[in-house]
Amino acid sequence: MPGLKSIVLAAGxxxxxxxxxxxxxxxxxxxxxxxxxxxxxxxGTADPAAAVPTGAAPxxxxxxxxxxxxxxxxxxxxxxxxxxxxxxxxxxxxxxxxATGEQAAWFHNVILxxxxxxxSIFVLVLLVWTIVRYRRAANPVPSKTSHNTFIExxxxxxxVLILVAIAVPSIGLLARQYKPAPDNAVTLKAIGNQWYWxxxxxxxxxxxxxxxxxxxxxxVQPGQRARTDxxxxxxxxxDNRVVLPVGVPIRLITTGNDxxxxxxxxxxxxxxxAVPGRLNETSFTIDKPGLYFGQCSELCGARHAYMxxxxxxxxxxxxxxxxxxxxxxxxxxxxxxxxxxxxxTPADDTATPANAAVPASDDALVNGAATxxxxxxAATGNAGALGNADQ
Ligand SMILES: [Cu+2]
Numbered sequence: 001m002p003g004l005k006s007i008v009l010a011a012g013x014x015x016x017x018x019x020x021x022x023x024x025x026x027x028x029x030x031x032x033x034x035x036x037x038x039x040x041x042x043x044g045t046a047d048p049a050a051a052v053p054t055g056a057a058p059x060x061x062x063x064x065x066x067x068x069x070x071x072x073x074x075x076x077x078x079x080x081x082x083x084x085x086x087x088x089x090x091x092x093x094x095x096x097x098x099a100t101g102e103q104a105a106w107f108h109n110v111i112l113x114x115x116x117x118x119x120s121i122f123v124l125v126l127l128v129w130t131i132v133r134y135r136r137a138a139n140p141v142p143s144k145t146s147h148n149t150f151i152e153x154x155x156x157x158x159x160v161l162i163l164v165a166i167a168v169p170s171i172g173l174l175a176r177q178y179k180p181a182p183d184n185a186v187t188l189k190a191i192g193n194q195w196y197w198x199x200x201x202x203x204x205x206x207x208x209x210x211x212x213x214x215x216x217x218x219x220v221q222p223g224q225r226a227r228t229d230x231x232x233x234x235x236x237x238x239d240n241r242v243v244l245p246v247g248v249p250i251r252l253i254t255t256g257n258d259x260x261x262x263x264x265x266x267x268x269x270x271x272x273x274a275v276p277g278r279l280n281e282t283s284f285t286i287d288k289p290g291l292y293f294g295q296c297s298e299l300c301g302a303r304h305a306y307m308x309x310x311x312x313x314x315x316x317x318x319x320x321x322x323x324x325x326x327x328x329x330x331x332x333x334x335x336x337x338x339x340x341x342x343x344x345t346p347a348d349d350t351a352t353p354a355n356a357a358v359p360a361s362d363d364a365l366v367n368g369a370a371t372x373x374x375x376x377x378a379a380t381g382n383a384g385a386l387g388n389a390d391q
Pocket of ligand 1: 192193260261262296299304307
């Protein structure tokens with residue numbers, strides 16, 4: 001849809017020209033006329049930040065700029081080689097960016113792999129020694145020993161002690177992976193579909209997005225956006241990335257729409273099945289900003305290999321900007337619809353009684369009963385919020 005793209009481009013340029021830029025410290029503009037509601041002149045609640053001159057902009061262009069995208073819709077954050085993505089020839093786990101992941105990687109690298117190596121070499125040496133030393137030519141009269149209490153005690157106790165020693169850090173790690181998130185956590189709901197992921201932020205005004213894999217330039221229809229290296233590696237880049245704050249606990253909830261999928265993000269040490277009819281939950285905290293890639297990890301059908309996951313970890317301030325750009329609210333804030341009304345901008349004159357009657361109900365959004373605000377999928381040629389494009 002080149003028409004939509006040019007409109008969004010023009011909106012981006014206009015916003016940049018009026019000084020409403022992503023760099024405006026603190027004073028993030030409120031999404032204005034996306035829901036031109038509630039003409040009640042509640043001037044007492046006027047937010048200074050809402051006095052941005054948005055009145056002149058048509059409704060579709062009043063949303064603040066997405067801080068994760070450039071004006072032309074390309075992503076600002078580009079992948080870093082070796083971080084959050086596979087590397088040719090690498091052995092072992094990806095560099096971890098969560099505390100749980102670091103503990104698990106330590107457990108794997110420092111305890112498990114050396115232990116497995118030592119045991120394997122020990123058993124191999126015993127076997128070879130027995131084969132060579134006690135072969136018929138070297139040992140014509142075999143021993144008739146049938147019991148040796150000391151050796152039997154050793155070969156029973158030693159494995160038990162090794163297993164107990166492993167179990168202590170292992171159970172601690174398991175408990176840590178399923179520790180419930182604290183109350184201030186950011187909730188991300190990941191929904192597996194054949195064959196794409198959709199996401200909801202139920203605590204943030206019902207922001208929702210749909211992530212489709214970006215295809216190679218040779219595979220797209222005219223007008224569709226193809227993958228570039230700025231988006232990510234082949235088969236891992238998506239048109240809409242999940243945006244999450246660093247240093248803030250994340251509550252991940254997964255479910256499936258059709259069959260079982262699995263939301264897997266190697267750099268977070270997360271792999272959680274997405275099962276139709278139930279909610280699975282885990283939590284994690286991302287330590288480092290960056291771009292991280294994962295994939296569906298449950299064989300879910302013909303295009304199982306083509307439903308990647310991309311997470312953009314940003315500072316909490318940028319995350320809040322992004323939420324507002326998507327038409328959502330941060331917890332404790334009023335719904336964006338209330339802001340322009342309170343500001344008393346000329347845009348209110350266009351509000352019709354019908355519009356005013358529509359409440360910006362948070363409850364409906366939290367319950368998932370209402371459709372979420374259409375995400376501005378400026379970065380893609382796919383129609384807004386549609387999954388499974390052309391599959
Ligand atoms: Cu899947």
